[in-house]
Amino acid sequence: MALQPWRTGIVTRIEQATHNTRRYWVKVPELERFDFTPGQFVTLDLPIHEKPNRRWRSYSIASWPDGSNEFELLIVLLEGGAGTQYLFHEVQVGTELQLRGPQGVFVLPQDLQKDLYLICTGTGIAPFRSMLHHIERHNIAHQGLHLIFGTRSQSDLLYYDELRALEERLPGFRYLPTLSREQWQGCCGYVHNVYEDLVHTHQAAEGSLPHAQFFLCGWKAMVDEAKERILKLGFEKKDVVLELYG
Structure with a gap:
C-alpha cells in the first residue's frame, strides 16, 4: 500500500x-471519506521537536469506517511524554493537526474461521473496538x-457500557474486562489468567486446543509475556499477531 500524504486534520x-x-475526534476536510481498515493507525506530526522523526506519534484508530471523513483516537497521558503533553495541554477543539x-497491517484476517482472542491493556483496546x-x-x-x-x-475501564451493549x-x-488492583464482580488479575482459563476450559471439554488466533495490543511487557505463554500452550507463531505500544 502506497504511503499516504500528509494531510491537515481538525479536532x-x-x-x-x-x-x-x-477521546479525540479528528476530521479531514480535504477528503469526503477517510477510509481505513479496522486495526490501522494514523501518525501525527506534532510541533514538539525540530527533527521530523522526533515529532511523529502513532495512534490506533478507535472508531470504525463509517463513510465519513472523521475518526476517533484514544490517547493516554504519558508522564514526561512530549507528544501526549502537547495533545493534553495545547490541543483543543478547532486545533489543526x-x-x-x-x-x-494489524487487521482482521480475510475469513474469520477461527476463534479470535483479542487481548489488550489500556488504550490497546482502540483497534479491537474498531474491529468489533x-x-x-x-x-x-x-x-x-x-x-x-x-x-x-x-475507574480505568474504557468503553465499558458500550461493549457490554x-x-x-x-x-x-x-467481553472480559479484568482488573489487576481491585476486586469486583468481573474477572480479577492479569489478562494472562483469563485467556489461559478459556483455553484450558475448551481443552477439557473438547480434548483439543481451540481453533484460534490471538491478537495482542498494548504495552510491550504484556505483549511479550502473552506471546510466550500462548506458544507454551501449544499454539504456533502464526497464530499470534502483535501490535506494540511504547
Missing part, C-alpha cells in the same frame, strides 16, 4: 474518558470473539 471534539485518557494515514463494530456493522460471519481487556481499576447484540462475542 472537532474532545472527551475525557478516564482520569488520564481522552498534521497527520498521515491510514497505515499498518465493523464485524457487527457488516454482519461478517465469524466464530467466537473474546475481548480480554486488562486495566487496574473500574455490543456483547448483547453481537452473537459469539464475549
Whole structure:
C-alpha cells in the first residue's frame, strides 16, 4: 500500500474518558471519506521537536469506517511524554493537526474461521473496538470473539457500557474486562489468567486446543509475556499477531 500524504486534520471534539485518557475526534476536510481498515493507525506530526522523526506519534484508530471523513483516537497521558503533553495541554477543539494515514497491517484476517482472542491493556483496546463494530456493522460471519481487556481499576475501564451493549447484540462475542488492583464482580488479575482459563476450559471439554488466533495490543511487557505463554500452550507463531505500544 502506497504511503499516504500528509494531510491537515481538525479536532472537532474532545472527551475525557478516564482520569488520564481522552477521546479525540479528528476530521479531514480535504477528503469526503477517510477510509481505513479496522486495526490501522494514523501518525501525527506534532510541533514538539525540530527533527521530523522526533515529532511523529502513532495512534490506533478507535472508531470504525463509517463513510465519513472523521475518526476517533484514544490517547493516554504519558508522564514526561512530549507528544501526549502537547495533545493534553495545547490541543483543543478547532486545533489543526498534521497527520498521515491510514497505515499498518494489524487487521482482521480475510475469513474469520477461527476463534479470535483479542487481548489488550489500556488504550490497546482502540483497534479491537474498531474491529468489533465493523464485524457487527457488516454482519461478517465469524466464530467466537473474546475481548480480554486488562486495566487496574473500574475507574480505568474504557468503553465499558458500550461493549457490554455490543456483547448483547453481537452473537459469539464475549467481553472480559479484568482488573489487576481491585476486586469486583468481573474477572480479577492479569489478562494472562483469563485467556489461559478459556483455553484450558475448551481443552477439557473438547480434548483439543481451540481453533484460534490471538491478537495482542498494548504495552510491550504484556505483549511479550502473552506471546510466550500462548506458544507454551501449544499454539504456533502464526497464530499470534502483535501490535506494540511504547
